[in-house]
Structure formats: structure tokens, C-alpha cells
Amino acid sequence: MIEINQVSQVFQTSARQDHLALSDISLTIQDGAFVSILGPSGCGKSTLLYIVGGFVRPTRGAAKMKGRAITGPGPDRGPVFQEFALFPWKSVLGNVMYGPRQQGIKHAEAEAQSRALIEMVGLKGFEDFYPKELSGGMKQRVALARTLAYHPEVLLMDEPFGALDAHTRTRLQNDLLNIWERDRKTVLFVTHSVEEAVFLSDKVVMMTRSPGRIREIIEIDLPRPRRRTELLLDPRYQKYIVEIERMFDDSGEGE
Amino acid sequence: MNGRAITSDLLLGMIPIVLLVALWQALVSFGYAPVTLLPPPGQVFSRMAQQLLSTTFQQEIAATLFRLFAGFSIATVLGVTIGLAAAVNPAVNAVVRPIVRVLAPLPKVALYPALLLLVGFGHQSKILLVTFDALFPILLATYYGASTVEQKLIWSAMAAGTPPREILFKVVLPAAAPSILTGCRIGLVISCIVVFLAEMITSTDGLGHALVTAARTFQAVDMFVPLITISLVGLILNGLLELVRSYLLRGFPEA
Ligand SMILES: Nc1ncnc2c1ncn2[C@@H]1O[C@H](COP(=O)(O)OP(=O)(O)OP(=O)(O)O)[C@@H](O)[C@H]1O
Numbered sequence: 001m002i003e004i005n006q007v008s009q010v011f012q013t014s015a016r017q018d019h020l021a022l023s024d025i026s027l028t029i030q031d032g033a034f035v036s037i038l039g040p041s042g043c044g045k046s047t048l049l050y051i052v053g054g055f056v057r058p059t060r061g062a063a064k065m066k067g068r069a070i071t072g073p074g075p076d077r078g079p080v081f082q083e084f085a086l087f088p089w090k091s092v093l094g095n096v097m098y099g100p101r102q103q104g105i106k107h108a109e110a111e112a113q114s115r116a117l118i119e120m121v122g123l124k125g126f127e128d129f130y131p132k133e134l135s136g137g138m139k140q141r142v143a144l145a146r147t148l149a150y151h152p153e154v155l156l157m158d159e160p161f162g163a164l165d166a167h168t169r170t171r172l173q174n175d176l177l178n179i180w181e182r183d184r185k186t187v188l189f190v191t192h193s194v195e196e197a198v199f200l201s202d203k204v205v206m207m208t209r210s211p212g213r214i215r216e217i218i219e220i221d222l223p224r225p226r227r228r229t230e231l232l233l234d235p236r237y238q239k240y241i242v243e244i245e246r247m248f249d250d251s252g253e254g255e
Numbered sequence: 256m257n258g259r260a261i262t263s264d265l266l267l268g269m270i271p272i273v274l275l276v277a278l279w280q281a282l283v284s285f286g287y288a289p290v291t292l293l294p295p296p297g298q299v300f301s302r303m304a305q306q307l308l309s310t311t312f313q314q315e316i317a318a319t320l321f322r323l324f325a326g327f328s329i330a331t332v333l334g335v336t337i338g339l340a341a342a343v344n345p346a347v348n349a350v351v352r353p354i355v356r357v358l359a360p361l362p363k364v365a366l367y368p369a370l371l372l373l374v375g376f377g378h379q380s381k382i383l384l385v386t387f388d389a390l391f392p393i394l395l396a397t398y399y400g401a402s403t404v405e406q407k408l409i410w411s412a413m414a415a416g417t418p419p420r421e422i423l424f425k426v427v428l429p430a431a432a433p434s435i436l437t438g439c440r441i442g443l444v445i446s447c448i449v450v451f452l453a454e455m456i457t458s459t460d461g462l463g464h465a466l467v468t469a470a471r472t473f474q475a476v477d478m479f480v481p482l483i484t485i486s487l488v489g490l491i492l493n494g495l496l497e498l499v500r501s502y503l504l505r506g507f508p509e510a
């Protein structure tokens with residue numbers, strides 16, 4: 001379980017002004033839940049994810065994982081950044097093997113596990129490619145495999161599919177759901193897209209425009225496993241989307 | 256790059272050199288320059304072929320190469336170490352920054368008389384001068400590369416379980432490799448120039464010394480031979496460094 005308790009984040013800008021990025025965020029995420037964070041650009045979604053990741057220390061309040069205060073990054077929480085952040089000097093295999101090797105797993109075993117993961121994300125045959133030789137969607141798959149390779153309990157995904165075309169995006173959403181349904185990791189998923197949030201999540205956390213506060217938490221009560229083609233015809237799915245879109249419109253906070 | 260592209264690049268690269276030699280020949284043939292001052296290229300090259308086979312001349316080359324290598328290697332080790340340390344440690348940076356600001360623009364050759372008095376006429380004074388001159392471009396490039404490493408790369412490694420003290424070697428150093436190698440390339444060219452210069456000023460051997468000796472006795476042909484030899488040495492060393500570079504940077508874009 002992840003608990004976020006009255007977290008506020010103030011940034012010092014270069015002009016020496018205080019900028020309130022997050023204001024009094026409290027949120028509890030159950031083990032195995034798929035939770036999306038939805039909000040306008042600049043409302044502090046990434047910042048919130050970095051705080052849970054332990055990359056950024058909140059100015060006020062605290063985040064806890066399994067009852068223990070988060071004081072830094074750790075392999076129990078695996079980030080997938082929007083910018084991919086693959087190591088350019090390592091091949092696909094080298095990137096995916098990095099985590100297991102850091103965890104002290106023997107080379108041969110780490111390699112076998114990593115090859116299996118690469119196959120799972122659909123990149124068999126690309127093991128020796130370098131990141132620069134991959135397309136955006138392939139890089140995103142490698143980034144996901146690299147994080148899955150060290151078996152984090154929580155996945156922290158920052159708009160992972162934001163930069164992809166609609167088709168690749170749908171495919172990766174399905175792949176992610178399959179992986180999640182298989183080992184039920186906790187997922188904290190940041191996105192701009194209302195549709196994506198409703199399709200993937202158990203819970204959608206809507207944030208307000210900067211300074212980010214929690215505006216509304218919507219439980220998504222749709223059956224799993226979810227099939228996009230079936231959901232598109234499902235009135236409940238459509239209702240969620242319309243409801244959330246309206247909330248954006250109401251406060252003039254749409255994109 | 257494939258073999259054919261390399262060959263055609265090489266051929267294109269030869270064109271200006273061929274033109275230069277043709278111009279040289281023209282200057283001599285049409286009598287613009289007296290043969291005693293500017294000997295025809297054929298004469299210089301045949302003299303050079305002869306010299307390259309003589310032990311005395313080989314020893315001059317060896318002396319120059321040794322100084323060049325020693326100075327450049329020390330500069331590389333020092334430059335990379337100090338540059339990295341300054342980039343990751345604010346205290347080191349506070350100490351190094353003013354020193355670099357004062358010393359970098361200083362014409363290092365002005366220190367040469369003092370070096371001669373301190374360590375004598377042998378190898379050390381030349382090696383030290385080469386080190387001083389090659390140090391700053393390598394140091395500055397390393398510092399720049401190491402302080403602009405993408406934050407998310409460091410976070411990705413930390414999340415995978417890399418302890419903070421290992422981040423320097425596992426992420427910062429490889430991520431800064433393109434800048435470091437660019438610095439080395441500049442440092443190498445400077446090393447070639449400076450070793451020759453130092454030998455011209457005061458030396459008992461080396462290519463620079465051979466040039467000065469020939470000039471003092473008005474032997475124009477013998478003056479050109481060391482000059483062309485040092486440019487060939489520079490060309491070959493640069494080619495070797497380029498090979499190392501393209502191997503080490505095979506994963507980076509535009510390498
Ligand atoms: N290091 C920083 N220094 C100063 N201000 C920052 C810093 N990081 C973020 N901010 C500010 O905090 C606010 C929230 O940033 P954040 O990146 O979390 O937004 P976001 O919701 O992820 O936006 P987007 O959807 O565009 O990615 C922004 O207004 C930004 O200017």
C-alpha cells in the first residue's frame with residue numbers, strides 16, 4: 001500500500017520565487033490497484049510520481065510505502081519515464097539486464113531472464129540493437145522491459161504512451177493490461193488522456209490546474225479483462241468518459 | 256558507416272591534399288619561389304622516404320612520439336579525473352573553477368623557460384608542457400559533459416538499485432563519453448603542435464629539433480621533412496583516436 005499524506009511541493013524558480021506545484025495531496029493506493037492520475041499540463045503529475053519514486057523530497061508531508069517513509073529511490077518502485085531514458089551506450093539486452101545485474105543476479109541468469117522479457121514485450125530479434133536504432137514505440141517497450149526486469153512491486157509510469165501514434169498506443173495499452181493482469185503489480189499511471197485513464201484504471205485521480213490539488217477520485221467499475229472493442233460499445237464506459245470530460249470543461253481546465 | 260562510405264570519404268579527403276601538393280609544385284615550376292627556399296615536392300618526399308629508413312631519424316620520431324604520448328596520456332587522466340570530480344562535487348568545483356579560469360587562457364609556452372630550469376632539458380620539460388596545454392580542453396569538455404547528464408538516466412539507475420557512489424562510473428562517465436572524447440581529440444591536436452614547438456625551442460633530439468638544425472644550416476629539403484612527418488603523425492594518431500571513438504560511442508546518435 002502506498003500512502004501519500006498531505007504532500008505539498010514548493011519549487012524555487014531561477015528568479016528566486018517560490019512556486020507551489022502541489023498543494024496538500026492525500027491519496028492511498030491499494031496493493032495491486034491500477035490508478036491513473038489525470039490533469040492539465042503543469043498541474044504536478046510528474047512531480048507527484050517523482051515523490052513516490054523517492055527522486056524528489058516533498059517540501060511538506062510525506063509518502064509511505066508499506067508503512068515506511070519513502071526516503072529515496074529503490075527497486076521496489078520502478079519508474080518508466082516519458083523520455084524513455086534508456087542508456088544510449090548499452091544495447092537493448094544491456095539495458096534490460098542492467099537491473100538484474102545490479103540486484104546481484106549472475107550474468108547468465110540475468111541474460112536468460114532479460115531475453116525472455118524482451119520477447120514478452122515483442123522485441124525478439126532486437127536484442128543487439130542500440131536505442132538510437134529503435135522507433136519511439138520500441139524504445140518505450142524496452143524502457144518497460146528494463147523496469148520490469150528488476151521486479152518492482154510498483155510501476156510508476158509517466159505518460160509512457162504520450163508520444164506514440166494512436167495505433168501503437170492502443171497496442172501498448174493492451175500489452176500493459178495483459179502484463180498487469182498476469183502479475184497484478186500496483187501501477188501509478190500518469191496521463192493526459194481521459195480515454196486511456198478510463199480504459200486502464202480501477203481508479204482515476206483528477207487533479208486541478210496548478211497548484212495541483214486532488215479534485216475528484218472516480219472509481220472505474222468496469223469488468224476485466226477489458227477489451228477495447230467491447231468497451232467502446234459499452235454505455236458505462238462511454239458514461240465515465242463523458243462524465244470526466246465534462247469535469248474538465250466545467251472548470252475550463254480542458255486541454 | 257559501411258566500408259564503401261569510408262573509402263569514398265577517404266578519397267574525398269585526399270583531394271585538398273593533392274591540390275596543395277600540386278600548388279606547391281606549381282610555385283616551384285613557374286619560378287615563384289627559389290628552389291633553395293622551397294624545394295620541389297618530389298625532392299622532399301624522396302628525401303623523406305630515405306630518412307624514414309635511417310635509424311637517426313627514426314630515433315627523432317621515437318623521441319617526439321614518446322613525449323607526445325606521455326604528455327597526452329597524463330593530460331587525459333588528469334583532465335577526466337578533475338573534470339568528473341568538479342562536476343559531481345560542489346566543493347571540488349569551488350576549488351577547481353577559479354584555477355581553471357586563471358590558467359586556461361594562459362599561453363602555457365610562457366611557462367617553458369621555468370620548466371627547463373626546474374626539470375632540465377630532457378623529456379620531462381616537454382612532457383610537462385604538452386600536459387599543461389592538452390589538459391584544459393579535456394578537463395573543460397569532461398566537466399561540461401558530466402554536468403549535463405540527463406537526470407532521468409541517473410534516476411533510472413538508482414531505481415534499479417545502483418548505490419549513489421557507483422552512479423559516477425556506471426552512468427555519469429559513460430554518458431559523458433561523447434564530450435570527453437571530443438575534448439581528447441582537441442587535446443591530441445594541441446599535443447602534436449606543442450611537442451614540436453617545445454623541441455624547436457630547446458632540445459637535443461626530436462622532430463622539432465631536426466627542423467631547427469636544418470634551418471640553421473639552410474638545408475631547405477631537410478627542413479620540410481620533419482614538418483611533413485609531424486603532420487603525418489598527427490593524421491595517423493587522429494585516425495586511431497577516431498577508431499576508438501566510433502567503437503566506444505557506437506550506441507550514441509551522431510557518433
Ligand atoms: N525542478 C523544478 N524547478 C522549478 N519548478 C518546477 C520543477 N519541476 C517542476 N516544476 C514546476 O512544477 C509544476 C508541475 O510540474 P510537473 O512536471 O509535475 O507537471 P505535469 O503535471 O507533469 O505537467 P505535464 O503534463 O506537462 O508533464 C510546473 O508548473 C513546473 O513549472
Ligand SMILES: [Mg+2]
Nearest residue numbers: 045046047158
Ligand atoms: Mg509531466
